[in-house]
Amino acid sequence: MVTNATAAAQTAPEWVRKALADAGLVSPSAPGLDAVRLAGRNETYRVQTPAGSYVAKRLQGPAATARFARSTGHAELGSGPLTPQLVHHDADALVLLFTTITDAISGSDLLVQESFSTRQCADLGSAVGQLHNAPLAAVAQLPTPSLSMPSDEALRALPLDLVSRFTAGEVQAWRLIQSDPQLPGYIRALRASSDDAQHTPIHGDLRVDQVLATSDALHIVDWEEFGSGDPARDTGSWIGEWIYRAILDIPTARGDGRGSQTGSVLERTDFTERDVIARGVAKLDAQAPFISAFWDSYRTQRTVEHDEIARVTAFAGWHMLDRLLAHAHSRPSLPGLHRAAAGIGKRILSNPVGAAEALGLMTPTTTVGAA
Template sequence: MKHSQRTEGVTVGSNTALLPEKKVERPRYTPVDLDRHPAVEALLGRLGLGAFDRDSLAAPVGRNDTWAGRTTGGRSVFVKRLVGTDPAEVERRMKRLLAFHLWARDLPAEALRGPDFLGYDRDAALVVFELVDGARNGAELMVDETFGADLATTIGEAVGQLHTAVPPAGADWDRSLPYQPPLEALHGLSPATFDSLSFGELQGWRLMQQDADLRAAVARLREWEAEAPLVPTHCDLRVDQLLITGDTVYLTDWEEFRLADGARDVGSFAGEWLYRSVLDIVTTRGDTVFVDLELTHEMVISRGVAKMQRLMPLVRDFWRGYRTARPTVDDRFAARAAAFAGWHLLDRLMAGASRSSRLSGIERAAAGIGRGVLLQPEKFIDTLGLGDS
């Protein structure tokens, strides 16, 4: 099916540059052999795009099969094939992704959206987008410290516009609670899940499962979430999913999109910067002087506070933009957003643990901070930049 109406990303005024010009050099990864998936080029042909120029192909890193390159019709496109061990879950992800992109045509110009959606093959779990050439993702800007206040404010406004947008009448959208945070897994893992985890992940789950206060805090957050107003929500927002080119911003990976608690998206953005501030405890980013020595507990705390004070203003800028677009939220919204930010650090802990046999000291520090925020989210609202001031 062809998606004929073009959708533009979020833009700011013509006099505001979100991103300094910088040539982006990324490693090229070999994509999955297209001959194993003839449905890809069959779809490109039906869309009138032509076949891929095989010499131009690259594969962005991700959990799905992806192909990015030029076609014989002269278009630069990105194709994603959703993959997973459970066909029913792949179908649910596809349904949610299509629900967003087919609706995004009618969103306000200021709302978040993905790159131009060109078409799809639902049976083959394939989607096709315009390739955003030369874009940088938000994680790259975060690391090289070019993620500025204007960009944070613009993204906050765009998320707020998304959350205030009205779903189409009779829309059959997913209303289920997202899987994360997985309360059931905090009480026990299935044998199949246990056998699939790394030693680092098992270590992380053991730490969380033995923490009764943490389990209670997650249960409380899930109860709050179940009572929250439902709005169109991305539900898996991370800065590496933001694509920025010039003064235009796109958000990718809408497979978790649904009607949900908007505090999830706000908390995820805050959690990204909270996690970055913890990682920076052992870096020289933002330091005038740094002595390379073993950090004591007191030094970890003091450096952590300093790093948070340096980065949290970006969350404040995001929150200011969000409240401009969505001035009214429920009384518990900021507390839920803070709690989701706390959980985000624990989620990042498990993501890192999947690639190692043990948890590092800095990962444990991040988990400890995330736990503290999750247990007492009201106490951290202002610290995270989510207050009224």
């Protein structure tokens, strides 16, 4: 679990101490333990005990019971080498207790710092491919993973009581999606094709911040959406993360050494439209080796047909819009760069096969069972 927190230590809450005691890691009468609160939608603490360091998570929010069932279901299947060990769980309290992955760096930090290696991406691709090859029967009894894509009703209109709680940025984001003459149709088509696809076990929420890196391994965390689903959801969202990063990097000097900079943001203001397009292409070219390393390694584990590849890129396109909505949740307005990302997402959704070819995903590669 995540270990790089910056909050000050505090006394561990009673539910954390109880979980540790129930797991036999501390005495029920042990004095207070220091804990650090970690960020996220759940109530999560890292705590140090005489037996070692652990992360305690109490699930909260929508569908917490289903997310708990999926998390424990994944652990009961053996978790895998890239997953922190679940050492205790309490179904009544919705509490999970994991071993801590020490000295770990979040994948999102690696991406921003340009510290991801192609080897790490290849390792992740192989691990995800193995996950998607696991028997579907193993997840048959788990709650179906939720899909973040909006419903038909939401694509047409949202309830007034919900909109009244939106930030101005969220209102702008939904208006951008709902008022587009074509975008809702593209989203409906992707959801329908994904529903009809052959399902496999999936992570269900594979993003760079769900990956932790240590000096010798990568670890995939937060299996709250684990279950049966379209494998293109996982691969598409991962590839979408790299495309999204390339778009966000258009106005920055990260890695290209062009112009003076302050905090990595270029001080130049004379970019033409041609400059912006050229920089976008260059930024995506810079990410291409990492996308290819993940994808080529993934395809050594399982055969991927062309219709699935099209869904992979379509989900990568949807990821731009998903990030738009997530960014808007805490913003009074939508920056132009995020609007641009949404526009690129729409273009990918409109022609996923063409996007797959442009990204090199259609390139033949060795697959399991291939001659």
